Amino acid sequence: MSTLSPLVRRVEGWHRPMLSVAVVMAALAVASVIGLLVDHRVLLGAPIWLKPFKFAVSNAIYALTWAWLFSLLKKNRVLANGTTNVLVAVIYVEYALILVQVLRGRPSHFNFSTPADAIIYSVMGVSIGVLWTGALILTILVLRAPIADVAVRWSLRLGVLISLAGISLGALMVTPTATQLKSMQSGAFAGMIGAHSVGVEDGGATMPVTGWSATGGDLRIPHFVGMHALQALPIVLGLLVLLAPRVPRLRSAVVRARLVVVAAAGYAGLVGLVTWQAERGQSIIQPDVLTLAVLGVLVTGVVVGAAVSLARPVSVREGSVEYRPTARL
Template identity: 55%
Template sequence: MASDAIYYPKLGGFMKLDEYGSWHRPMLLCAAVMAVMTAVSAVGLAVDDRLIAGAPAWHKPFKFAFSFGVYALSWAWLVSLLRTRKRLANALSTIVVTVILVEYAIITLQVVRGTRSHFNVSTPLDNTLYRIMGISIAVMWTGTLALTLFLLRTPITDAASRWAVRLGSVLSLAGLSLGALMLLPTAAQRESMSTSAFDGIVGAHSVGVPDGGPSMPITGWSTTGGDLRIPHFVGMHALQLLPLIVMALTLLARRWPLLRQDTVRGRLLIVAGLSYGGVLALVTWQALRGQPLLAPDSATLIASAVLVFATALGTGWALRSPSVPVAAPDDHRDAARLPVLDGAGR
């Protein structure tokens, strides 16, 4: 073996096609259904000119299909990494898939009916559907919490992959939890609940402005006030971004020898995860103050600068070369399972 040969743990590189067979099948099926519904919703956006709460009717099904699909695909893979409680984890994952499909079905049904799915208690049917969605979200959160706890106890040899999976799953759970902020009634809603002016809507995603106002393209996030969907989205998708950083470091390691060291890659993922958590806290704070994402005030800009500076310092710390080089695996059985790249990157 060449002296500069490097080992990449299973999670440090791209998954092989023959490894997909171990992924959680119902989650994969859910991801496939959501991929189809993303396309269907895109067609709906093109041919249906109706507006619901000021937004294109099929905008919400489109966004939810994409988000649920990415979520399901990620957990289909993560569940396959578990080494204990496999049967329980598979059962919980199947329950999560069921509630995802139920919630998405209600969202689509309400679009067909031409009314809002979220926050809508205006009629007995709307109230019942919204309550079912609330139960579905609670079950999804509980199932994700349990799966996250299982994942935190799963041994992963590669430091970068270990931190990416663990920090990503915790931040994803935090982002899912932040969705609860949208369920609280606004001051105007509380005042109108006991009067004839009550319009049957309880909760909102915008802060400081009514829902349905001017918004950003594609995301639909408010451009005139705070939007609680931003931290919800940012947090949930940490589970995709951090593993992508691991893959990027794996590719960069072919050219930069320093990144071939497990300790360095692990440190970089710690910095990336903590910085991502800082971004999540920042956009949550910004939204709660009724501030549009693209119109930060001086306090937000200062906090952003501090976060960038701290990330730069952390990156400098992470790139320090360890005093003792990381050796190749001692166990020949482990080494046989890991792909080897020589100095030419083959």
């Protein structure tokens, strides 16, 4: 027990039910890997256990982050606790339904082929709506949280905002495609409403591990990239803090905050870029000249912004409050 004491102290104040979600999802990710090894069924062109694996990993990371963020919400604790508990329930319900469909050998998303499939997907749709609403409430609470370190404050504020936008991008996948609309109008409805691929049918050639389309646009990419800004921006700040002992300029929390804002602008631009690329029916691994040109402009903007942030002096007003360069993330 003594060997676990430092870990227990480290997570003191975290939301325990949400922390348990991270642990359970990590275990389910391992179980999904076993499923990939022993169950060789393929569904819509991908190993049937790939989706449970990806959702388990993503849920574990998301849950771990919100379990920690809860510890920073010193105000409105009752609302924050209740909302987080609802998210815990929603995550479990959605993942359980994905597992049910895997065991049945049926698609879990966009599937209206049978009454049972339609009910399962409809419940998932409601759960996603509840999750978005809960994430919105918690985002507002994070925006209002009194976090002293200006760099930490902006990394979290911008992270939760971009993450909420990323979750919202999932709505792009639920509308019927032109092919589906035509089939419904002709009376030859194939049972699927919505798709993650653009320009190609779901189930074609995919990238390894991610399962993203290798031949067309894939709306799961902006959804994934946007949602995980919640982790990416604090990681950027963490790297800046680690570099601070070697780079004197980074010892100022104001400078780190400027760089975090630049990184957030670049990250938001990346989310916009991969959304635009997917909507054009272009695979992430087959960018055209226009996509590469926009990416070049985006990277240049981030580099210039970072250079300006480092070169610009810290004003007396900005530096009037003492910030700790090793502020705990």
